[in-house]
Amino acid sequence: xxxxxxxxxxxxxxxxxxxxxxxxxxxxxxxxxxxxxxxxxxxxxxxxxxxxxxxxxxxxxxxxxxxxxxxxxxxxxxxxxxxxxxxxxxxxxxxxxxxxxxxxxxxxxxxxxxxxxxxxxxxxxxxxxxxxxxxxxxxxxxxxxxxxxxxxxxxxxxxxxxxxxxxxxxxxxxxxxxxxxxxxxxxxxxxxxxxxxxxxxxxxxxxxxxxxxxxxxxxxxxxxxxxxxxxxxxxxxxxxxxxxxxxxxxxxxxxxxxxxxxxxxxxxxxxxxxx
Amino acid sequence: xxxxxxxxxxxxxxxxxxxxxxxxxxxxxxxxxxxxxxxxxxxxxxxxxxxxxxxxxxxxxxxxxxxxxxxxxxxxxxxxxxxxxxxxxxxxxxxxxxxxxxxxxxxxxxxxxxxxxxxxxxxxxxxxxxxxxxxxxxxxxxxxxxxxxxxxxxxxxxxxxxxxxxxxxxxxxxxxxxxxxxxxxxxxxxxxxxxxxxxxxxxxxxxxxxxxxxxxxxxxxxxxxxxxxxxxxxxxxxxxxxxxxxxxxxxxxxxxxxxxxxxxxxxxxxxxxxxxxxxxxxxxxxx
Numbered sequence: 001x002x003x004x005x006x007x008x009x010x011x012x013x014x015x016x017x018x019x020x021x022x023x024x025x026x027x028x029x030x031x032x033x034x035x036x037x038x039x040x041x042x043x044x045x046x047x048x049x050x051x052x053x054x055x056x057x058x059x060x061x062x063x064x065x066x067x068x069x070x071x072x073x074x075x076x077x078x079x080x081x082x083x084x085x086x087x088x089x090x091x092x093x094x095x096x097x098x099x100x101x102x103x104x105x106x107x108x109x110x111x112x113x114x115x116x117x118x119x120x121x122x123x124x125x126x127x128x129x130x131x132x133x134x135x136x137x138x139x140x141x142x143x144x145x146x147x148x149x150x151x152x153x154x155x156x157x158x159x160x161x162x163x164x165x166x167x168x169x170x171x172x173x174x175x176x177x178x179x180x181x182x183x184x185x186x187x188x189x190x191x192x193x194x195x196x197x198x199x200x201x202x203x204x205x206x207x208x209x210x211x212x213x214x215x216x217x218x219x220x221x222x223x224x225x226x227x228x229x230x231x232x233x234x235x236x237x238x239x240x241x242x243x244x245x246x247x248x249x250x251x252x253x254x255x256x257x258x259x260x261x262x263x264x265x266x267x268x269x270x271x272x273x274x275x
Numbered sequence: 276x277x278x279x280x281x282x283x284x285x286x287x288x289x290x291x292x293x294x295x296x297x298x299x300x301x302x303x304x305x306x307x308x309x310x311x312x313x314x315x316x317x318x319x320x321x322x323x324x325x326x327x328x329x330x331x332x333x334x335x336x337x338x339x340x341x342x343x344x345x346x347x348x349x350x351x352x353x354x355x356x357x358x359x360x361x362x363x364x365x366x367x368x369x370x371x372x373x374x375x376x377x378x379x380x381x382x383x384x385x386x387x388x389x390x391x392x393x394x395x396x397x398x399x400x401x402x403x404x405x406x407x408x409x410x411x412x413x414x415x416x417x418x419x420x421x422x423x424x425x426x427x428x429x430x431x432x433x434x435x436x437x438x439x440x441x442x443x444x445x446x447x448x449x450x451x452x453x454x455x456x457x458x459x460x461x462x463x464x465x466x467x468x469x470x471x472x473x474x475x476x477x478x479x480x481x482x483x484x485x486x487x488x489x490x491x492x493x494x495x496x497x498x499x500x501x502x503x504x505x506x507x508x509x510x511x512x513x514x515x516x517x518x519x520x521x522x523x524x525x526x527x528x529x530x531x532x533x534x535x536x537x538x539x540x541x542x543x544x545x546x547x548x549x550x551x552x553x554x555x556x557x558x559x560x561x562x
Contacts, residue, residue: 008380021362024359083559119330
């Protein structure tokens with residue numbers, strides 16, 4: 001990036017253009033976009049660490065997203081304590097599955113995108129507006145996805161107009177779908193979804209929803225080698241963001257530890273793993 | 276054939292400067308002043324949506340006087356500059372000094388090269404951990420920049436206000452006292468030309484040094500009225516955001532403990548607790 005020190009702000013900064021940071025970045029410094037420039041890099045696919053399972057579910061008064069902490073490269077564990085659940089702004093959160101590097105860059109850009117809009121326009125984007133901005137970013141990543149660098153997020157936020165928590169999922173081409181009540185993505189999502197279907201019910205309290213999320217992740221880790229379960233030895237617990245009317249809160253480790261230990265001990269000396 | 280008339284460079288620059296100064300003097304004044312727990316921006320502005328004061332970045336605010344479309348253009352450029360820098364390095368690497376440098380070059384170029392200079396004066400302020408570390412830069416239409424200690428007055432008939440501030444402003448004043456001083460000076464001296472300014476005719480914002488991450492908050496409603504009321508006990512803004520949903524950057528509810536100082540019952544402020552001040556999402560969570 002050329003920082004223009006000593007030369008002031010160039011025309012791109014002063015040009016009357018949209019309030020999208022992504023659009024500005026693609027004009028000013030396209031090499032900083034997630035995944036970099038689509039050209040170059042040659043043929044074939046790239047092997048990079050992948051993040052795995054994310055679950056999202058609604059509860060009375062909000063919505064939450066939780067994710068495991070493992071990143072894998074084939075059968076190799078690339079990272080055991082990465083974060084996959086982030087606050088996107090003050091009233092929404094995003095969880096990511098897929099290529100870790102590209103996904104983290106995308107979240108970083110998405111966070112700036114929302115804040116940039118808010119500062120320039122002086123108003124907040126609607127929840128649907130935020131979900132659509134993320135869809136545009138996924139679509140922009142299509143060339144990378146074809147090289148094996150795909151990203152699949154789950155977006156959840158509190159809709160201030162409808163007064164409820166909502167969940168959005170995406171496909172690799174940028175399709176954006178609203179999910180009903182609960183959803184899961186990533187390699188362990190088959191197992192997590194099964195667990196969610198059995199455990200989720202209407203009007204759960206926040207604490208109950210949290211333990212359901214952790215239990216669904218536990219089931220995913222039980223049957224999917226790419227998903228990390230609660231690591232009692234190293235004290236690594238799933239991360240979780242809770243979104244309510246008052247904003248986003250990343251659940252602190254003490255509460256997560258308590259819930260994860262409860263799930264682990266409830267399953268102890270139970271070879272079938274059934275509950 | 277007409278001959279182009281020769282104008283000396285001195286005369287040309289003087290004409291441009293006179294033109295810009297006249298435009299700036301037509302508007303109302305804006306005051307930026309440091310107080311014990313932050314930096315306050317006070318402007319006379321009956322509009323609730325066309326702002327003269329704005330957030331640029333986490334600890335950096337912007338104020339403009341003069342032509343709206345011109346300082347709005349500079350404001351947007353500053354947000355783009357700050358967000359690009361924070362995105363490519365880290366949030367902690369965005370500084371008011373960098374922004375002031377970019378602005379001074381830009382204004383200087385426009386002053387000499389464009390067909391008409393910008394009729395604006397702007398201030399860029401960065402709140403520090405203590406009042407000594409606050410930075411307030413004042414930039415004028417020709418690109419000249421000065422770093423001011425304590426306060427800046429721009430636009431309108433600013434000279435008498437600046438003189439009065441030099442006399443009455445002091446470090447460590449609480450917010451309410453600085454606001455009442457500033458509003459009193461904006462209202463003008465008693466007699467002809469004096470205007471009574473109520474909370475609805477003012478645009479007031481603060482950079483609150485006690486907050487983590489984004490420190491900029493607009494003040495309005497009962498909170499601003501209480502701060503401007505000499506009989507009220509409210510002396511500072513609460514460090515917790517309004518609990519109702521809406522824009523994160525507006526405070527309206529007076530603090531529960533009267534003087535707004537953080538009490539034991541005050542938790543971590545809403546909105547600031549979810550993320551640490553870093554660009555990389557992997558290092559944002561506070562443990």
